[in-house]
Amino acid sequence: MKRFLLFLLLFAGTAFSQTVRDDFNRPAMPDLTGFLKWNRLFGQSDPSASIQINPDSTISPINALGSPETGGVYWDSAVAGRIRVGAGLKHKSGTDAIPGFTIGLMTDSNLHSANGYGFRIQENTGADVIELLRITSNGTSSPGFTSLASATRELSAGDTLLFDHYPDGRMTGIVRGAGGSIDSLSAVDTTYQSSSWKAWLSGAVFPDSLKMDDFIIWTIPYTIVASAAGGGSISPSGTVDADSGGARSFTITPDAGYHIDSVVVDGIDQGTGASYNFTNVTANHSIAAYFSINVYTITATVSAGGSISPSGPINANYGANQAFTITPNTGYHIDSVVVDGVNQGAVSSYNFMTITANHTIDAYCSINVYTISATASAGGSISPSGSVGVNHGADQLFTITPNTGYHVDSVRADGVNLGAITSHTFTSVTAGHTIAAYFSINVYTITATASSGGSILPFGAVSINYGADRFFTITPNTGSHIDSVVVDGTNQGAVSSYNFTTVTSDHTITAYFSIDVFTITATAGPGGSISPSGTVGVNYGANKSFGITPNTGYHIDSVVVDGAGGPSRRTILST
Numbered sequence: 001m002k003r004f005l006l007f008l009l010l011f012a013g014t015a016f017s018q019t020v021r022d023d024f025n026r027p028a029m030p031d032l033t034g035f036l037k038w039n040r041l042f043g044q045s046d047p048s049a050s051i052q053i054n055p056d057s058t059i060s061p062i063n064a065l066g067s068p069e070t071g072g073v074y075w076d077s078a079v080a081g082r083i084r085v086g087a088g089l090k091h092k093s094g095t096d097a098i099p100g101f102t103i104g105l106m107t108d109s110n111l112h113s114a115n116g117y118g119f120r121i122q123e124n125t126g127a128d129v130i131e132l133l134r135i136t137s138n139g140t141s142s143p144g145f146t147s148l149a150s151a152t153r154e155l156s157a158g159d160t161l162l163f164d165h166y167p168d169g170r171m172t173g174i175v176r177g178a179g180g181s182i183d184s185l186s187a188v189d190t191t192y193q194s195s196s197w198k199a200w201l202s203g204a205v206f207p208d209s210l211k212m213d214d215f216i217i218w219t220i221p222y223t224i225v226a227s228a229a230g231g232g233s234i235s236p237s238g239t240v241d242a243d244s245g246g247a248r249s250f251t252i253t254p255d256a257g258y259h260i261d262s263v264v265v266d267g268i269d270q271g272t273g274a275s276y277n278f279t280n281v282t283a284n285h286s287i288a289a290y291f292s293i294n295v296y297t298i299t300a301t302v303s304a305g306g307s308i309s310p311s312g313p314i315n316a317n318y319g320a321n322q323a324f325t326i327t328p329n330t331g332y333h334i335d336s337v338v339v340d341g342v343n344q345g346a347v348s349s350y351n352f353m354t355i356t357a358n359h360t361i362d363a364y365c366s367i368n369v370y371t372i373s374a375t376a377s378a379g380g381s382i383s384p385s386g387s388v389g390v391n392h393g394a395d396q397l398f399t400i401t402p403n404t405g406y407h408v409d410s411v412r413a414d415g416v417n418l419g420a421i422t423s424h425t426f427t428s429v430t431a432g433h434t435i436a437a438y439f440s441i442n443v444y445t446i447t448a449t450a451s452s453g454g455s456i457l458p459f460g461a462v463s464i465n466y467g468a469d470r471f472f473t474i475t476p477n478t479g480s481h482i483d484s485v486v487v488d489g490t491n492q493g494a495v496s497s498y499n500f501t502t503v504t505s506d507h508t509i510t511a512y513f514s515i516d517v518f519t520i521t522a523t524a525g526p527g528g529s530i531s532p533s534g535t536v537g538v539n540y541g542a543n544k545s546f547g548i549t550p551n552t553g554y555h556i557d558s559v560v561v562d563g564a565g566g567p568s569r570r571t572i573l574s575t
Contacts, residue, residue: 078196082220105197119163119173148187231258231291257318305332306365331392379406379439405466453480453513479540516540527554
């Protein structure tokens with residue numbers, strides 16, 4: 001209960017400049033913030049006092065104003081305006097009965113002549129009663145009481161009794177329980193409308209089981225209702241009291257990951273300040289703090305050749321997770337994913353966990369490059385050659401060129417013979433390939449022929465590689481001789497051999513032979529004739545007959561052949 005009273009006192013400004021006094025005219029002790037209250041007026045024994053607060057905090061009657069069972073303590077200064085008076089129950093046990101105990105405001109310090117209002121507790125053997133009263137003087141120390149409102153409440157140690165009075169006749173009686181419970185009564189009564197009041201604590205004999213704590217007086221504070229939306233706090237919070245004309249400061253604190261969105265005071269947005277100070281408070285107020293979660297930006301980009309999802313500036317709340325998926329286009333692959341400047345490798349996804357800051361994620365994709373292995377055998381070339389990189393979907397032309405004296409034998413692409421082509425294009429490449437060009441040396445034909453009467457070696461269709469030499473031998477048969485050798489239509493003469501050097505084309509060679517022709521010179525002396533006569537040609541190996549005919553009156557004397565002869569050596573043929 002003391003903690004509650006201190007709470008009420010610590011958050012108020014000085015209410016009055018007057019001094020609280022008991023019947024001994026002794027001032028009360030000020031609390032730490034300057035509010036005045038009686039702090040258990042120990043050891044009072046002066047018979048002029050109306051109520052004595054004993055050392056054990058019980059109250060005993062010291063009645064200077066009425067019968068021995070009643071008494072009172074008042075504040076000797078007049079108060080006006082919004083007035084609150086109160087007292088606390090330090091200890092209570094059982095169901096001890098109290099005829100009545102009242103805290104209130106009276107028009108005079110003398111109960112015999114005072115009128116006013118009060119808040120009374122009545123502890124009974126059954127349910128306790130709390131009441132708002134109109135108090136009317138009847139010339140004695142036992143004034144008349146008119147109940148304006150009442151309720152039952154079981155009183156407990158630690159309860160605080162507060163009586164609020166407003167200039168317009170509104171009154172409130174409040175019991176604040178030590179455990180947080182609150183009961184209140186309210187009424188409006190304008191029977192007595194004094195310009196000033198005396199604060200009173202009065203009642204009957206209290207048993208030892210009921211002890212008082214403090215008697216308090218100050219102006220009714222205005223209330224400031226302080227609230228905070230989710231995401232932060234305001235301190236102090238709830239319904240906070242502020243003294244009339246005083247000040248009240250509030251601190252607004254966002255939770256981790258949140259920021260102040262706005263501070264609304266009496267319905268007006270005051271911006272995003274972390275504190276707000278009410279000054280010269282003369283009315284009730286409200287202050288509401290609103291918070292928004294911090295929203296961070298993840299900037300996601302991707303190079304040509306792929307996509308990242310989601311992409312662009314992505315908003316992510318504080319503490320949230322955000323996953324990204326990187327997808328290369330057909331024919332592309334992920335090259336790298338760079339997060340906040342750090343390469344994460346060729347990952348296809350990345351998840352930001354428990355986000356507390358801005359981030360960047362940049363995905364880089366590269367086109368697939370396929371390898372075409374291009375080779376060529378001896379005798380020619382392929383261009384380009386070797387390991388040729390080709391981008392996905394691109395075309396790649398290969399040119400096959402034989403060396404001089406060679407020709408394309410075949411071209412194989414991925415093992416398939418494409419023929420003796422001189423170029424090949426791989427179109428819309430989506431995989432690796434091979435291409436191999438094969439070449440063969442040009443082989444020319446020398447057609448060698450010979451007429452009868454001899455031979456040529458080699459004979460017939462003779463193959464000869466490009467650039468090679470080929471030697472031919474021409475041989476006449478016995479009885480024949482070389483007549484001529486014709487090469488590619490050109491008579492080379494009666495040569496017995498011919499050499500084709502550095503052959504680069506087809507050729508022909510033809511050997512012509514003629515039989516040997518011998519001459520027989522046939523003559524006849526006077527007296528006859530020989531036939532045929534003269535120079536007679538006879539082929540090698542042939543026969544030739546001569547007729548020798550003597551003239552009339554003559555006879556053949558002799559036939560001489562090659563210088564030899566006579567009748568006995570030659571046969572004389574006659575025609």
